[in-house]
Amino acid sequence: MQIEKRRITLLSILIVTQIIFGQTLFGQVDLELSISARECYTGDSLTLQAKVNGTDQVEVEELPDPDWGTITYLGGQRRNSQSITIINGKRTNVIEKAFLMSFQITPGKTGEFTVPQISFNADGETLSSTPFTIRAKEPARSDDYAMTIEPGMTEVYPGQEFAVNVRWYYRNNARSISFNLPFLDDFEFLGQVPGKGRLYDLLLNNMTIQATSEEGYSEAFGEKATYLSFTLLLKAKKEGIWNLSDSTSRFEGVTGSETVRDFFGNKSVQDKFATLVITAEGRSVEVLPMPAPPPGFGISAGSTILGPVSIEAALSKTEISVGEPITLTLSFSGASNSDFSIPPLTSQDVLEKGFSIPPERSPGRNEGDDRVFIQTIRAKNSSTTAFPGLTFPVFDTTSGEWDEVQTAPIPITVLATKIADSGDLEVFEDSGPAIRELERNESGMEASYSGSELMKVKRPGNYPWMSPLLFYILLTLPPAAWLFLFLRKKQFFGRKRSGASEFRKFLKRWKGGEGSLTDFEAALAAFMETETDGAGRGIYGHEEALTSTPEALEAYQDLKSMIDRGLYAGKAGKREEGFSEAGERLLKEMLK
Secondary structure (H helix, E strand, C coil): CHHHHHHHHHHHHHHHHHHHHCCCCCCCCEEEEEECCCEEECCCCEEEEEEEECCCCEEECCCCCCCCEEEEEEEEEECCEEEEEEECCEEEEEEECEEEEEEEEEECCCEEEEECCCEEEECCEEEECCCEEEEEECCECCCCEEEEEEECCCEECCCCEEEEEEEEEECCCEEEEEEECHHHHHEEEEEEECCCCCEEEEEECCEEEEEEEEEEEECCCCEEEEEEEEEEEEEECCCEEEECCCCEEEEEEEEEEEEEECCCCCEEEEEEEEEEEEECCCCEEEECCCCCCCCCCCCCCCCCCEECCEEEEEECCCEEECCCEEEEEEEEECCCCCCCCCCCHHHCHHHCCCEECCCCECCCEEECCEEEEEEEEEECCCCCCEECCCEEEEEECCCCEEEEEECCCEECEEECCCCCCHHHCCCCCCCCCCCCCCCCCCCCCCCCCCCHHHHCCCCCCCCCCCCHHHHHHHHHHHHHHHHHHHHHHHHHHHHHHHHHHHHHHHHHHHHCCCCCHHHHHHHHHHHHHHHHCCCCCCCCCCHHHHCCCHHHHHHHHHHHHHHHHHHHHCCCCCCCCHHHHHHHHHHHHHCC
């Protein structure tokens, strides 16, 4: 009896503590798994989602490397939630923590395979998924489609940038085109090289890229063909030989024709579409080892310049006084990496005698194909007759050897400075206009912030510049600007509210069982294009516009994921209960 009373007392203390501090004392860390499908085509991908409840501090341990395909970690995000209830003046705050991760599973051959367990470190506790099986089936075949991958270089060095061009040839209609390029995980993806011509949005490794339509000779077809093309800019991470052949494209292509009847019984022949997967022909890129720099080169992290390069030095002026600041501009042309830095100029021994170098300098910027650095310098004495040539170490990627590149010396004139006293002053009745106008510099620490207006005497109450015309302009400008902004705001919000109203009406119809999943996709696409000004993107590619509103981004991603799962499930589409809830959350957050 005494023991039972102690248990009741302890439980009461725990419950009171829970009410006061609003924390879950009996929290338990568990793992939930969900997969988009158990069956796919060879070369196609499945999406596995793993959700850890009870903590948002989760790390993925080393992923398994099955012999039948690849498993790629796509990233994770926190899914925390908070609820507050007040009963009889007592406030209860419950915080639920969770972490959601996504993985891409791509079988490389046909058959039934077991996905091995994946382990996670959840706030110090190890969790492991249960192995499960998937089935990869052979996709339909068609000779009307082909795909090629061409790297711009087959031998590069770590840190060297190079381009990879992807071409997708077609001789028949196609839709829902997506690409899976697993080799992107072996390189640093810097972005897409802009194309010319009409652009088409396509899906690449769960991100949207833009392709252009062109024409050219196809080895697969043996004739001229139309193709979609896009170029990616990559940077080598580490040494090794990387195969670019495990790349596929999944789409719905024409495999024949079929006869259909319309509402009135009339027959017509239309294209018959089937899911197709094509593979690019194998290519490889070798990342060569870079030799260590010779002693004395002083290479630091991030300061390796990959050449061959040419360097040009320029001064803002060549006639200066001792101690006067001037701007030095260094332009590097032809480098194979666009993000390098240069060592401090204080390491240049040739500058120590004649020039002082402040520690401040620009971090470097890209101007076209050039990398530009700006530094302010000062001459120390009048005996200096030239700005010396500067030497920089460069790794020549064509020869595979280290080299030194030097700028050309710049002749200058340094005038001696003199301290003026009262005996040096002369007074004139009328000095007249200045013989020499003030020089103006636009960059560097010596940039001019002066002008003739600084010489004018300004007395309180004396405003000769206040002409009647300027007075009326200043009087009417604020109300005109306010009216313009008001009209623009009314037009902008009127357009947004119109799109939201249509989407809200569709959600009501959806709750009543009306509309198909394709209707839902169209309604969401119209709403998002209105909200984010993303015309032509459909339901994809709006994440960047929602980064400042995490709740709206989460609801949008939930809707897009449910639509994808539903459409893949069959022609009619799968209706999930969460559609309306996620749609209403998206509306609420977007219209705040």
